[in-house]
Amino acid sequence: MKNRFMIAAMAAMLAFGAGAPVLAQSGPLRLTITDGVIEPLPFAVPTFQAETAGAEQVASDISALVAQDLSGTGLFREIPQSAFISQMGAFGSPVAYPDWRAINAQALIGGAVSVNGDQLTVKFRLYDVFTGAELGEGLQFAGTVGGWRRMAHKVADAAYSRITGEGGYFDSRVVYVAEQGPKDNRQKRLAIMDFDGANTQFLTDSSTIVLAPRFSPSGDRVLYTSYESGFPRINLLDVGSVSKRQVQTAEGEMAFSPRFSKDGSRVVYSIANGGNTDLYISDLNSGGSTRLTNAPSIETAPSFSPDGSQIVFESDRSGGSQIYIMSAGGGEPRRVSFGEGRYGTPVWSPRGDLVAFTNQNGGQFHIGVMRTDGSEERLLTTSFLDEGPTWSPNGRVLMFTRETQGAGGTSALYSVDISGRNLKEVPVQGGASDPAWGPLQP
Amino acid sequence: MKMTTKAMLIVLALSTAACTRPDRFGGADGMDANAGGAPLGNAMPQGGASDPRSAEYFQQTVGDRVLFVVDSSSLTPQGQATLDGQANWLTTNNDYLAIIEGHADEQGTREYNLALGARRANAVREYLISRGIPSTRLRTISYGKERPIEVCSNEACYSKNRRAVTVISVGSLS
Numbered sequence: 001m002k003n004r005f006m007i008a009a010m011a012a013m014l015a016f017g018a019g020a021p022v023l024a025q026s027g028p029l030r031l032t033i034t035d036g037v038i039e040p041l042p043f044a045v046p047t048f049q050a051e052t053a054g055a056e057q058v059a060s061d062i063s064a065l066v067a068q069d070l071s072g073t074g075l076f077r078e079i080p081q082s083a084f085i086s087q088m089g090a091f092g093s094p095v096a097y098p099d100w101r102a103i104n105a106q107a108l109i110g111g112a113v114s115v116n117g118d119q120l121t122v123k124f125r126l127y128d129v130f131t132g133a134e135l136g137e138g139l140q141f142a143g144t145v146g147g148w149r150r151m152a153h154k155v156a157d158a159a160y161s162r163i164t165g166e167g168g169y170f171d172s173r174v175v176y177v178a179e180q181g182p183k184d185n186r187q188k189r190l191a192i193m194d195f196d197g198a199n200t201q202f203l204t205d206s207s208t209i210v211l212a213p214r215f216s217p218s219g220d221r222v223l224y225t226s227y228e229s230g231f232p233r234i235n236l237l238d239v240g241s242v243s244k245r246q247v248q249t250a251e252g253e254m255a256f257s258p259r260f261s262k263d264g265s266r267v268v269y270s271i272a273n274g275g276n277t278d279l280y281i282s283d284l285n286s287g288g289s290t291r292l293t294n295a296p297s298i299e300t301a302p303s304f305s306p307d308g309s310q311i312v313f314e315s316d317r318s319g320g321s322q323i324y325i326m327s328a329g330g331g332e333p334r335r336v337s338f339g340e341g342r343y344g345t346p347v348w349s350p351r352g353d354l355v356a357f358t359n360q361n362g363g364q365f366h367i368g369v370m371r372t373d374g375s376e377e378r379l380l381t382t383s384f385l386d387e388g389p390t391w392s393p394n395g396r397v398l399m400f401t402r403e404t405q406g407a408g409g410t411s412a413l414y415s416v417d418i419s420g421r422n423l424k425e426v427p428v429q430g431g432a433s434d435p436a437w438g439p440l441q442p
Numbered sequence: 443m444k445m446t447t448k449a450m451l452i453v454l455a456l457s458t459a460a461c462t463r464p465d466r467f468g469g470a471d472g473m474d475a476n477a478g479g480a481p482l483g484n485a486m487p488q489g490g491a492s493d494p495r496s497a498e499y500f501q502q503t504v505g506d507r508v509l510f511v512v513d514s515s516s517l518t519p520q521g522q523a524t525l526d527g528q529a530n531w532l533t534t535n536n537d538y539l540a541i542i543e544g545h546a547d548e549q550g551t552r553e554y555n556l557a558l559g560a561r562r563a564n565a566v567r568e569y570l571i572s573r574g575i576p577s578t579r580l581r582t583i584s585y586g587k588e589r590p591i592e593v594c595s596n597e598a599c600y601s602k603n604r605r606a607v608t609v610i611s612v613g614s615l616s
Contacts, residue, residue, distance in 0.1 A: 275564025277557035298557040344551040405595035
């Protein structure tokens with residue numbers, strides 16, 4: 001059963017706050033995300049006001065989740081409510097800026113929540129405390145009570161976006177492989193969750209191996225590798241109806257490693273035949289396929305550039321596995337990874353400027369990023385086994401699989417900023433691997 | 443009495459199938475993964491492994507698997523000797539088909555290991571063909587690092603997980 005939720009209105013329906021005096025000595029609120037951001041920006045989120053009877057709990061839950069989203073980025077620091085000198089007045093009424101300046105809150109988020117039957121409405125305003133002005137216009141989101149987390153994420157996305165000037169990533173979902181059982185009898189099934197681990201829904205049962213899912217660009221479908229037929233094949237799953245079908249591919253003993261093209265109409269993937277693995281592309285509707293590489297080496301783990309014109313992939317044609325880029329139509333690839341060790345699972349960033357990858361070096365695994373010409377390589381993590389990075393919709397955060405070693409080894413999902421900061425485990429129930437981060441939801 | 447015997451035979455046939463089918467990922471999997479040394483299920487007759495035409499004999503006496511060094515699909519001399527035995531057995535017992543499973547240890551990324559397992563399975567397939575086994579009796583599959591039989595994280599376990607296992611059955615390969 002799908003958790004249906006519609007943003008009925010995302011209009012800027014509230015007028016600007018009455019012209020508050022702008023303090024000349026203070027620039028507008030703006031956090032520029034760079035490697036140099038170390039001191040998080042302090043913000044305050046007073047509990048959103050309940051505008052209807054019985055909305056108190058959801059109002060409290062929503063404001064807490066907005067604060068959690070922002071604090072979770074590592075770029076913001078929540079000022080505890082116990083430090084507040086005053087509370088917010090009625091939604092939209094004048095703000096006592098000096099009281100918020102006194103506790104060094106730089107951003108202030110005010111909100112109000114009303115519930116009518118199953119319908120939930122959330123309004124919010126973002127204030128720049130030091131200039132004493134509203135930052136952007138008030139926004140209103142409407143949906144169902146059951147979808148309250150999404151509305152909190154939308155508020156947090158709007159606040160994040162206004163303060164940083166970049167897109168948010170809170171109202172997004174992750175498809176991954178849920179794992180259960182010991183290493184030598186591990187059960188795997190496809191699952192989908194919110195980016196923060198909430199609202200888990202299983203998409204397949206554990207009767208067969210499923211691997212490495214990927215979202216379509218709009219997030220409505222998932223491609224993954226399944227052993228359902230007894231052999232590795234590519235499945236296409238519709239997220240809404242949870243119906244699936246096997247994708248027609250080029251002839252081969254095994255088909256795996258599928259990724260969507262940028263328009264969602266084609267799939268690039270690997271075929272193994274006679275022990276040799278190469279890249280192919282197929283039309284999801286017609287099934288017509290084209291071979292992209294023709295080499296005796298392993299070519300797998302493809303990823304399109306954001307403009308769809310190029311494909312980055314891994315190949316061991318030079319010996320150990322390295323990262324290569326070729327035209328989306330095939331042709332001679334150029335090698336881009338030249339550091340120590342072996343490189344795999346390249347994923348092109350949504351902004352197009354970086355490639356995230358897995359590096360194996362010195363008995364350890366690393367998640368790293370490099371520019372698309374291989375320069376400015378940075379290893380962001382180190383552990384016994386880190387692999388398979390996936391980009392947040394705004395290209396600021398990577399999520400990946402981390403496995404612990406030994407007989408009791410388990411898999412979990414972690415995230416890290418592309419600065420290497422804010423490494424943390426994503427709270428997922430049970431074992432988890434192979435995350436793929438979807439787009440911001442409409 | 444006669445009925446009982448018949449029922450027992452059916453049970454035996456089913457459990458054998460469970461051990462040799464390639465698409466077993468449920469409860470039968472652990473049993474299959476341990477084949478080659480671990481005791482088989484209670485339903486197995488004592489005489490199974492001593493019958494040179496049985497799948498148990500193939501697993502335990504001929505040897506159903508070959509091992510590989512790190513990131514390699516080259517057959518070792520020991521592996522070739524095992525495969526010579528497999529080829530002889532498959533030539534004698536020509537009603538059997540074989541699915542060759544390629545596996546990798548956990549030191550590698552998931553999809554690379556799938557491709558590496560495919561290379562290993564194919565190395566075995568090519569060798570058996572070179573020893574006279576028709577290609578129509580052979581099929582390959584890779585499990586990458588998805589089906590380790592040993593769970594520690596050091597070379598003692600890795601060396602056993604880097605394997606290609608010849609899983610025989612009577613019937614079809616699809």
